Amino acid sequence: MxxxxxxxxxxxxxxxxxxxxxxxxxxxxxxxxxxxxxxxxxxxxxxxxxxxxxxxxxxxxxxxxxxxxxxxxxxxxxxxxxxxxxxxxxxxxxxxxxxxxxxxxxxxxxxxxxxxxxxxxxxxxxxxxNCSTIQMVASLKPIQDEFGLSRVIVSTYQAVSGAGTEAVEELRTQSQAFLDGEDLHAELLPVSGDKHHYPIAFNALPQIDTFEDNDYTFEEMKMINETKKIMHDNEIKVSATCVRLPFFTSHAESVYVEVDKTDVTTDELKQVIGQADGVELEDDPANQVYPTPLASAGRSEVFVGRIRKDLDVENGYHLWVVSDNLLKGxxxxxxxxxxxxxxxxxx
Amino acid sequence: MxxxxxxxxxxxxxxxxxxxxxxxxxxxxxxxxxxxxxxxxxxxxxxxxxxxxxxxxxxxxxxxxxxxxxxxxxxxxxxxxxxxxxxxxxxxxxxxxxxxxxxxxxxxxxxxxxxxxxxxxxxxxxxxxNCSTIQMVASLKPIQDEFGLSRVIVSTYQAVSGAGTEAVEELRTQSQAFLDGEDLHAELLPVSGDKHHYPIAFNALPQIDTFEDNDYTFEEMKMINETKKIMHDNEIKVSATCVRLPFFTSHAESVYVEVDKTDVTTDELKQVIGQADGVELEDDPANQVYPTPLASAGRSEVFVGRIRKDLDVENGYHLWVVSDNLLKGxxxxxxxxxxxxxxxxxx
Known part of the structure; x- marks a missing residue:
């Protein structure tokens, strides 16, 4: 056949x-x-x-x-x-x-x-x-299924390739200019078509996409609204701060979550995340094992590491989530x- | 005299x-x-x-x-x-x-x-x-004084100069090698003397200082413990995720806070932060005004922007705090x- x-x-x-x-x-x-x-x-x-x-x-x-x-x-x-x-x-x-x-x-x-x-x-x-949403919800789904998910606070570390090939070229050109001691010309980032442009080389820009009336960027609102829609739960509290950074490939995310179930151990959390489809656990602090953008580039999985319990809040946990923004994203x-x-x- | x-x-x-x-x-x-x-x-x-x-x-x-x-x-x-x-x-x-x-x-x-x-x-x-603590508590103090401060969750974006002049040289050398299509040699970062070294150029490393037994890094524990000591309040809930990034100068921080007072407007928050000693408000999203590491380098102030209310949690607010890590830090x-x-x- x-x-x-x-x-x-x-x-x-x-x-x-x-x-x-x-x-x-x-x-x-x-x-x-x-x-x-x-x-x-x-x-x-x-x-x-x-x-x-x-x-x-x-x-x-x-x-x-x-x-x-x-x-x-x-x-x-x-x-x-x-x-x-x-x-x-x-x-x-x-x-x-x-x-x-x-x-x-x-x-x-x-x-x-x-x-x-x-x-x-x-x-x-x-x-x-949206790229930054995809990798986050992939890492959150096993948590939601097993322990219930009530809250997410994410700060992103996003690669320039999310802004297209011209942004990649802008980072490359500016980086060389900076190393040569020359002036940096910003013509595209943070947002093509917005009023002002700032250098991305050796810098961090806390703006991805344009600002909404509530002072969140559209990228931040995408992460907030899309997460609720994909996870079928409008009650999950989600907030996001999205930052463009001077690397080419893969977004990283510092994610704080609160779960419904009490007394979940980090070992249980690691086990559940490690068994999830499309997600790979890279979490061994004693051996300095954690995901990074460079190591994740070109791979299809969502990588999760730095899993640890909040020191003050029962049911609070921190994760570090990295994935190739052009592939899984x-x-x-x-x-x-x-x-x-x-x-x-x-x- | x-x-x-x-x-x-x-x-x-x-x-x-x-x-x-x-x-x-x-x-x-x-x-x-x-x-x-x-x-x-x-x-x-x-x-x-x-x-x-x-x-x-x-x-x-x-x-x-x-x-x-x-x-x-x-x-x-x-x-x-x-x-x-x-x-x-x-x-x-x-x-x-x-x-x-x-x-x-x-x-x-x-x-x-x-x-x-x-x-x-x-x-x-x-x-x-610690550098990352200083700029954060400078921005939090006016909030604590005026509204009471009960909770802090911070994700950092830290410059390599915090790891010394050799780390600065490593970023410079690796960046040029990357742009030339050559292999990157990592000999120092994330932590001089630790077992493994990873490239910092065009990358993000979720490790600053060595890991403690609780899987937090020493840098993260410094931010947590020092904040409570400086602010004279062991009851403030503080958690931190510290990340080294490929820029030379100034740390940035995505800070989430919860205050005691109810119904604080973002305008009130901006006013209080803008009047604080050593702190400069740079917050006008409509005109794309917010602090960045490059623009803050060489200046003594702590710059705060992107101030906005959490969309779900009453008394929750988000800030973006940037300062020259070698100066105020x-x-x-x-x-x-x-x-x-x-x-x-x-x-």
């Missing part, structure tokens, strides 16, 4: 996440019949390799989705808002990696290790959560959703 | 903090009669400039403190343990910037903006707190203590 294969479109193929989508589809041997690489008009015509073949990137239009089974979108919210409904009309199922539909009550927001079954409620679009989670659509006949 | 002047010794003059001590004594026009620069045997003989004059660094011995009024120690805990009592015997008052005496109940641990009057209880030694706080000794006749 031949395995069924599918016509797949990648929208935003030339971007930082798009490239990782192709790598992941290749590495995971996704059953592709035809692959269509789509982009903005500006990037159309570019050639990209996939499994040894050369593909010419086409401009994404409503007609691009004719005959497509699965469309992986990662070209910005405005592109998704315009083209995802067109793709659905043509019969494709869209996995959208932008914030366009994440909080839409009609659209499931999915991290397969946490809420895979939500996928089957889709009406053509499934949203991929974006491309790999999207491809996982696509795999689940096929495996469960939910297309 | 001539202002009185004093014989001052700087122990560890050639280190990262020692150099900042000299800069600060100069900038603040500290009333120096004779300046003695002391170091380990290894660095003795080195020449250093102060106010246009050249000084030859001498090896620190018990005899070095003959006739010294004020000795500023910053040459590591073992040097302080050995020589601070000798300096006191010779009649000097020691301001010690190591962890050697900080938790000694006989030794005041002082941030002048917070607990200046503790200085007068000294028996010859006054301890300068070390040299400037030590010199402030010395100034207070003189001004208040507490020598």
């Amino acid at each position: 031949t395995q069924q294969s599918y016509n797949v479109a990648v929208v935003g193929a030339t971007g930082a996440v798009g490239e990782k989508m192709l790598e992941t589809l290749d590495n995971k041997n996704f059953p592709i019949k035809e692959l269509h690489l789509l982009s903005s008009k500006r990037s159309a015509g570019k050639e990209m390799e996939f499994k040894g073949e050369t593909y010419v990137v086409q401009e994404a239009t409503p007609e691009s989705f004719e005959g497509i089974d699965i469309a992986l979108f990662s070209a910005g919210g405005s592109v998704s808002k315009k083209l995802a409904p067109e793709a659905v009309k043509k019969g494709a199922v869209v996995v959208d990696n932008t914030s366009a539909y994440r909080m839409d009550p009609e659209v499931p927001l999915v991290v397969p290790e946490v809420n895979e079954s939500d996928i089957q409620t889709h009406n053509g679009i499934i949203a991929n959560p 974006a491309a790999w989670n999207s491809v996982q959703i696509a795999e689940s659509l096929i495996k469960n006949n939910w297309l | 001539t202002q009185q002047s004093y014989n001052v010794a700087v122990v560890g003059a050639t280190g990262a903090v020692g150099e900042k001590m000299l800069e600060t004594l100069d900038n603040k026009n500290f009333p120096i009669k004779e300046l003695h620069l002391l170091s380990s045997k290894r660095s003795a003989g080195k020449e250093m400039e102060f106010k246009g004059e050249t000084y030859v660094v001498q090896e620190a011995t018990p005899e070095s403190f003959e006739g010294i009024d004020i000795a500023l120690f910053s040459a590591g805990g073992s040097v302080s343990k050995k020589l601070a009592p000798e300096a006191v015997k010779k009649g000097a008052v020691v301001v010690d910037n190591t962890s050697a005496y900080r938790m000694d109940p006989e030794v005041p641990l002082v941030v002048p903006e917070v607990n200046e009057s503790d200085i007068q209880t000294h028996n010859g030694i006054i301890a300068n707190p 070390a040299a400037w706080n030590s010199v402030q203590i010395a100034e207070s000794l003189i001004k208040n006749n507490w020598l």
Whole structure:
């Protein structure tokens, strides 16, 4: 029996996440019949390799989705808002990696290790959560299941690749300028299109995405709202402080949690986290074992370490959560959703 | 009337903090009669400039403190343990910037903006707190005074200069190697003398100082214990996660606090923090105004921004606190203590 294969479109193929989508589809041997690489008009015509073949990137239009089974979108919210409904009309199922539909009550927001079954409620679009949310909820799910979860306070340590390939280039250029004793030119970060830009090289910027009226950034509100939606619990108290840092790959998170169950030992917590799908325990302080962004880059798992009990608050625990923001935080989670659509006949 | 002047010794003059001590004594026009620069045997003989004059660094011995009024120690805990009592015997008052005496109940641990009057209880030694503690308690003191403070959860973003000049060189060398596509050699960080070393360039290391038996690092326990001692309240719940990051100067801190008073507005909080001694409010999200490590380097103040109310917890607030770890975090706080000794006749 031949395995069924599918016509797949990648929208935003030339971007930082798009490239990782192709790598992941290749590495995971996704059953592709035809692959269509789509982009903005500006990037159309570019050639990209996939499994040894050369593909010419086409401009994404409503007609691009004719005959497509699965469309992986990662070209910005405005592109998704315009083209995802067109793709659905043509019969494709869209996995959208932008914030366009994440909080839409009609659209499931999915991290397969946490809420895979939500996928089957889709009406053509499934949203991929924000990168910093995905890795956090993957580490929180086993805690919620086993001990109950009432509170989360997270401070993030986020890589520049989350802001796209131009931000990666800005960090590289500024870092070299700094080492050469030259002036730093900031033209992009913290937020492309915002009023002011600040150097990221050898610095820390406590702003990711634009500010909301409540003085939280949109990134912080994404972590707060998406966590509640994915974990199916609007009562969990969640707060977030999101910080952009001068490294290229992987987000790290200092996460404080309070659980419902009393007298949970850190050994129990470690055991539960260590057994969770997609999560790897790296926690041995005596031997200086803990996750770091550099060591986690290029890997699909969510790594958790520094697990310890709060010294004052019964039921309070601290974790350090690290994952490749372009893989589990974006491309790999999207491809996982696509795999689940096929495996469960939910297309 | 001539202002009185004093014989001052700087122990560890050639280190990262020692150099900042000299800069600060100069900038603040500290009333120096004779300046003695002391170091380990290894660095003795080195020449250093102060106010246009050249000084030859001498090896620190018990005899070095003959006739010294004020000795500023910053040459590591073992040097302080050995020589601070000798300096006191010779009649000097020691301001010690190591962890050697900080938790000694006989030794005041002082941030002048917070607990200046503790200085007068000294028996010859006054301890300068850990850098990451100093800037945090400076920002918390006005909150404690005005609203009562019951809880603190901090995640730090700490510069490599806190680990000394060799760590600064390691970040510089590794950063250049990374940009050149070469392998990174880690020989020092996270902790000189610990078993394993990891690259800091374009990375984040969730270990500062060695691990204690409770799986917290010594740096984390310093923040927890010192905060309670300086703020004179063992009932404040404090927890800390300390992270070393790839920048040279200034520590940043994501601080969550709970206050006793109900219905405090963020405007009230901003007003109280903005009026506090040694603290500068930089908080205007609409105009992207918030403190960053690069912008705070070389300045003596503690900068506070991103002040906002927790979205779930009544009495919960979030702050972002940044300060130059070598100035307010070390040299400037030590010199402030010395100034207070003189001004208040507490020598």
